[in-house]
Amino acid sequence: MVTPAKTIELFRRLSEAPGPSGQEDEVRSILRGEVEKLVDEVHSDTMGDLIARRKGRGKKVMVAAHMDEVALMISHIEKEGLLRFRKVGGIDDRVLLTKTVHVGRDRLPGVIGAKPIHLQEPREREQVIKLDNLFIDIGARSREEAEKLVKVGDYAVFTTRFERFGSGLVKGKALDDRAGCLVLLETLRALQQTPLKLDLYGVFTVQEEIGTRGAAVTAYDIAPDIGFVLEGTVCSDTPGTDPHGQSTVVGAGPAISIMDAGTIADRRLVDFLVATAEENGIPYQFRRATTGGNDGARIHLAREGAPTASISVPCRYIHSPVSVCSLEDLERAARLLTAALKKIAEGGLKL
Amino acid sequence: MKELIKKLVETYGPSGSEEQIRQAIMEEVGPFVDDLRVDPLGNLIAVKRAAKGDGGKKIMVAGHMDEIGVMVTHVDEKGFLRFGVIGGVSPQVLLGERVVFADGTVGVIGSERLDEPKDLRVEKLFIDIGAKDKAQAEKVTGIGRSAGYYRKLDDLGGRLVSKAMDDRIGCAVMIQAARELKKSPNDVYLVFTVQEEVGLRGARTSAFAVDPDLGIAVDVTRTGDTPKGLTMAVELGGGAAIKVKDSSLVAHPKVKELMTEVARAEGIPHQFEVLEAGGTDAGAIHLTREGVPSGTISIPTRYIHTPSEVVDYGDVQACVRLLKGILERRVEL
Numbered sequence A: 001m002v003t004p005a006k007t008i009e010l011f012r013r014l015s016e017a018p019g020p021s022g023q024e025d026e027v028r029s030i031l032r033g034e035v036e037k038l039v040d041e042v043h044s045d046t047m048g049d050l051i052a053r054r055k056g057r058g059k060k061v062m063v064a065a066h067m068d069e070v071a072l073m074i075s076h077i078e079k080e081g082l083l084r085f086r087k088v089g090g091i092d093d094r095v096l097l098t099k100t101v102h103v104g105r106d107r108l109p110g111v112i113g114a115k116p117i118h119l120q121e122p123r124e125r126e127q128v129i130k131l132d133n134l135f136i137d138i139g140a141r142s143r144e145e146a147e148k149l150v151k152v153g154d155y156a157v158f159t160t161r162f163e164r165f166g167s168g169l170v171k172g173k174a175l176d177d178r179a180g181c182l183v184l185l186e187t188l189r190a191l192q193q194t195p196l197k198l199d200l201y202g203v204f205t206v207q208e209e210i211g212t213r214g215a216a217v218t219a220y221d222i223a224p225d226i227g228f229v230l231e232g233t234v235c236s237d238t239p240g241t242d243p244h245g246q247s248t249v250v251g252a253g254p255a256i257s258i259m260d261a262g263t264i265a266d267r268r269l270v271d272f273l274v275a276t277a278e279e280n281g282i283p284y285q286f287r288r289a290t291t292g293g294n295d296g297a298r299i300h301l302a303r304e305g306a307p308t309a310s311i312s313v314p315c316r317y318i319h320s321p322v323s324v325c326s327l328e329d330l331e332r333a334a335r336l337l338t339a340a341l342k343k344i345a346e347g348g349l350k351l
Numbered sequence B: 001m002k003e004l005i006k007k008l009v010e011t012y013g014p015s016g017s018e019e020q021i022r023q024a025i026m027e028e029v030g031p032f033v034d035d036l037r038v039d040p041l042g043n044l045i046a047v048k049r050a051a052k053g054d055g056g057k058k059i060m061v062a063g064h065m066d067e068i069g070v071m072v073t074h075v076d077e078k079g080f081l082r083f084g085v086i087g088g089v090s091p092q093v094l095l096g097e098r099v100v101f102a103d104g105t106v107g108v109i110g111s112e113r114l115d116e117p118k119d120l121r122v123e124k125l126f127i128d129i130g131a132k133d134k135a136q137a138e139k140v141t142g143i144g145r146s147a148g149y150y151r152k153l154d155d156l157g158g159r160l161v162s163k164a165m166d167d168r169i170g171c172a173v174m175i176q177a178a179r180e181l182k183k184s185p186n187d188v189y190l191v192f193t194v195q196e197e198v199g200l201r202g203a204r205t206s207a208f209a210v211d212p213d214l215g216i217a218v219d220v221t222r223t224g225d226t227p228k229g230l231t232m233a234v235e236l237g238g239g240a241a242i243k244v245k246d247s248s249l250v251a252h253p254k255v256k257e258l259m260t261e262v263a264r265a266e267g268i269p270h271q272f273e274v275l276e277a278g279g280t281d282a283g284a285i286h287l288t289r290e291g292v293p294s295g296t297i298s299i300p301t302r303y304i305h306t307p308s309e310v311v312d313y314g315d316v317q318a319c320v321r322l323l324k325g326i327l328e329r330r331v332e333l
Helices: A005-016 A025-035 A143-147 A175-190 A213-222 A267-279 A327-345 B002-010 B019-032 B134-140 B165-180 B201-210 B253-265 B281-285 B313-328
Strands: A041-044 A050-054 A059-066 A071-077 A083-088 A100-103 A108-113 A135-137 A155-158 A163-165 A169-172 A198-205 A226-235 A255-257 A285-287 A308-316 A323-326 B035-038 B044-048 B058-064 B069-075 B081-086 B098-101 B106-111 B125-128 B146-149 B159-162 B187-193 B214-221 B240-245 B270-274 B294-302 B309-312
Touching: A005 A025, A005 A169, A005 A175, A005 A327, A025 A041, A025 A050, A025 A175, A025 A198, A050 A213, A059 A175, A059 A213, A059 A327, A071 A143, A083 A155, A169 A175, A175 A198, A175 A226, A175 A308, A175 A323, A175 A327, A198 A213, A198 A327, A226 A327, A255 A267, A267 A308, A267 A327, A285 A308, A308 A327, A323 A327, B002 B019, B002 B159, B002 B165, B019 B035, B019 B044, B019 B165, B019 B187, B044 B201, B058 B165, B058 B201, B058 B281, B058 B313, B069 B134, B159 B165, B159 B313, B165 B187, B165 B214, B165 B294, B165 B309, B165 B313, B187 B201, B201 B281, B214 B281, B214 B313, B240 B253, B240 B313, B253 B270, B253 B294, B253 B313, B281 B294, B294 B313, B309 B313
Parallel strands: A059 A198, A059 A226, A226 A308, A255 A285, B058 B187, B058 B214, B214 B294, B240 B270
Antiparallel strands: A041 A050, A050 A198, A071 A083, A071 A155, A083 A135, A100 A108, A100 A155, A108 A135, A163 A169, A169 A323, A255 A308, A308 A323, B035 B044, B044 B187, B069 B081, B069 B146, B081 B125, B098 B106, B098 B146, B106 B125, B159 B309, B240 B294, B294 B309
């Protein structure tokens, strides 16, 4: 299968756009531009979630993918002009060192500095440098100079360029969850010409990485009958991991969740997705980790509750400046969701 | 009531797989209530209505149907199953234990060879269901399937031991109270909740739907009466425990008073409970919508979350009387 160049270009724009939790507007504007052509109504709520509705009679289905990414926030400016920062979402301290970042809306270039190896004590070399000892260098020579360019509270995001590599793989930042956003868009695109007996809500959520917050308010507002979550999820299929510790494998198809820290996937929905994948000859796998969590935690507990399941694109090295996923997994995830939604619209899901 | 308890504790039902236990409870409680329904997450809501024009309160009583367990995450070439835990299951307790799946398949939990006992972690354990290889294992189970402890009830003479007393004993107390409750001025919603063990999840959505005036959870609590155990005032045989506080809830003072008053007036053995770590469905109920005055009736239980949870039959009966006494009253809050 060959992914259309247009889709890859869209993936590049989504991946490279900065979208730290709480400031998702650039990502939202790309998505809005794309989704407006595909649905009946589009609106943003007070938190910034983007809700795309395809009106129809039938079950109310909410499909969520989050727009935000893990990032950094400037917390203090030192008198030497260096910026202290805090993490926004779960980032491993070990991946921060020496990375380049863009600070603030004007994408001011910066680098996360560290003492060079020549100047380190032998003991220092064996330790991970703590966040408190890291800083962002924006080339400013004094606090006064820095304050002209940045403010406390500005975000910093990784600068990774999106690229294709290997056979059908891509690498870039924020594939968690721009991959899910793209799957949602491509699903809505695939369904565009198909009449559906469904009230379908495609929801691009904010602030997932800091506590699935956008999903909480959108699920309350929509009150769906059924929820689906699209994610870029953990994968550790690299050497040194036992097969039972791998969680997911890149290239083996979309991963259907069974349980994570926030949700036990509805068994009926899991069986339904498996049957749908098998009927349509779509390879799939289970997400075999039971840790982590996603927007499903909020959706299934909103109001009186809604059966919820997750479909994920396996991504290596997530929550770091660069992650890797397979274009084929992404297409298969969209095909699986498309087939599942059609089947639900035809009354093929008994709950 | 012992037969009811035996039926409930021995039924399969880890969090997220409550179909069988829900069916068992429906059979037992159905004849004594006016309405039964199952909500989107699988909670069973049984309603016993007030006599017409009685103008009482809407009382939600919650006991959770689910039990802790394990879920298969991987099947290896030789047919061994790796798993994750559902709720507070410790690897020490699992070692050598037998577990049962929804279809009755039994497995035993084995461990990789460990250099040190302290290396024992869930990741080191696996389930052996007697399969010769992956294909044979996958005929009866697979990734995402759940299992619970495989244990029967034993009557130790006044004290009962089984898996899943947490919280089938609470469900039994609710069913028995419904059986004995002839008339109530209140609309009583007996909610048998799902997924309590993974975060009070069923109580949250069912409380939103029921929108009660008063919430009461019926659940187990720890005791301080075992050798060099927890320092805690609750003991087995000391009667129904009226919760004052745990990590999910400070009991509403009026609800606590109501419970105490009923216990005193009717001569029901009771004790007060302050639990340092742990929570019940009341933790979710009391924060629903605009807030719901809530409390908990606790059944003192030893060895919680092991396959051998012990309760005192006298305490259980005291809890039934206390719950029934509350439901019969005209409640002022």
